[in-house]
Amino acid sequence: MKLLSSMRRQRSLLNCAPISARQLADRPMRSAISRADDSAEFVDQQNFDRAVAQLVSLISIPAESAEWFSEKDLVPVRKRTWRNMVRNPAVLAISIAVVVIAGVFVFNFVSHLNDFPGSATARKLLGVAASTRPVMLDPVNAEAGTLSDLFFMKHGLEHYDVPEQFADFGTIGCRVFEDDESRRIAQIWLSEKRMQLFLFPAERDSKSGAVLRFPGWRYVHQEGWTGAVTEHSGVCFMAAVRGSDKDLEPYLSQPKE
Amino acid sequence: MREVFRGPSGVPERKQNLPQLYRFCFLMLGDSRKAQEVFHATLREAAVRAARGELPSEPFWLFRDARWRCLDVTKSDLQPEWVEMEERDVATKAESQIQRLDPMQLAIWISAAPDPQRTALALFYLDEFDYREILEIAELKLSELSRFLAKGRRQLQAWLDSKFPQAGNV
Numbered sequence: 001m002k003l004l005s006s007m008r009r010q011r012s013l014l015n016c017a018p019i020s021a022r023q024l025a026d027r028p029m030r031s032a033i034s035r036a037d038d039s040a041e042f043v044d045q046q047n048f049d050r051a052v053a054q055l056v057s058l059i060s061i062p063a064e065s066a067e068w069f070s071e072k073d074l075v076p077v078r079k080r081t082w083r084n085m086v087r088n089p090a091v092l093a094i095s096i097a098v099v100v101i102a103g104v105f106v107f108n109f110v111s112h113l114n115d116f117p118g119s120a121t122a123r124k125l126l127g128v129a130a131s132t133r134p135v136m137l138d139p140v141n142a143e144a145g146t147l148s149d150l151f152f153m154k155h156g157l158e159h160y161d162v163p164e165q166f167a168d169f170g171t172i173g174c175r176v177f178e179d180d181e182s183r184r185i186a187q188i189w190l191s192e193k194r195m196q197l198f199l200f201p202a203e204r205d206s207k208s209g210a211v212l213r214f215p216g217w218r219y220v221h222q223e224g225w226t227g228a229v230t231e232h233s234g235v236c237f238m239a240a241v242r243g244s245d246k247d248l249e250p251y252l253s254q255p256k257e
Numbered sequence: 258m259r260e261v262f263r264g265p266s267g268v269p270e271r272k273q274n275l276p277q278l279y280r281f282c283f284l285m286l287g288d289s290r291k292a293q294e295v296f297h298a299t300l301r302e303a304a305v306r307a308a309r310g311e312l313p314s315e316p317f318w319l320f321r322d323a324r325w326r327c328l329d330v331t332k333s334d335l336q337p338e339w340v341e342m343e344e345r346d347v348a349t350k351a352e353s354q355i356q357r358l359d360p361m362q363l364a365i366w367i368s369a370a371p372d373p374q375r376t377a378l379a380l381f382y383l384d385e386f387d388y389r390e391i392l393e394i395a396e397l398k399l400s401e402l403s404r405f406l407a408k409g410r411r412q413l414q415a416w417l418d419s420k421f422p423q424a425g426n427v
Contacts, residue, residue: 012402018388041346044348048347049382049410051351051352052413055355055359057280061276062293064293065293068297
């Protein structure tokens, strides 16, 4: 039964077999033709169809009708206006994407305008400052300036000196830890405004190994925290507070006498 | 007007081939003047729709539209008397017989066929569409299209034999 139906379908397909090869896209049709290719009946049918199609192609087009095929625009094609272009969803989507990408570039450019050697580490340490709790530090009740000796004596850290602007503030605790690049960082918690101080190795030139210096104080910002960073003797010092530059400015303006 | 014959992507549609549209009308009607009228009416309608931005998105709408116009025109004409047409197997000599016809004779013969056989023959011999496209335009099933084409060939062969009894025997 199935065979009969399949044969009937093949017969139907052969009756509709394309005249020229360019219409030969269908697989069942190709298969039906390949099976019937040698039959004289099918060859006659194909020759018959080709001759009729050839005759049809000779039908001439009257001049009045041929005018419709001219390149002339009988109906004015609507001009593309800027407004229409802008309303096109594709153009709109591309424009928004370009604006966002440009925004990201500008943001990155502006945020790196104030970069300085060690600014990346300073930002990371602001993140550390935000997550540090007092219990994580060793309790130390002393003046911040005196901890330089402790760092040298206990941890062998040279030039980990607290600048004189912050040297007189009392401390709550301190610790020395290694960051993800195995650099040794000293962290001091002050009682003053719950400020935190960090001392870490200054960035060095990868080829010469020379310290990359920068003059004065530089600000960095991260997650609502602000740090003021300076470099001295190959060690960077950062004072960090939750707040803005204004909260740190009074401490940096002048060295204490 | 170019816009009328472009697909949604703006690429001109091969399937909206205008010379073939005219030939289709001619085969359906067997009369150059009527074919022109239907062809122009179809394109005017298309132009109006294009101006309103209401062009149908379906690929063969021009041919479908022209088909119904052709059937409409022939409805009001004198109808041929129904006679059982003789049928003959397609012969090897058919090719030379067909070469002796002119297009007008073929168009008159096809246009005299009852629809939908007429539409099937006209669309098939345009050599513009594959069988699935013809099924879509003429709204036929494969078995129907197959039957109409096979019968059409046999009837045309019988007519050719009566018209050129000596062709191919030389």
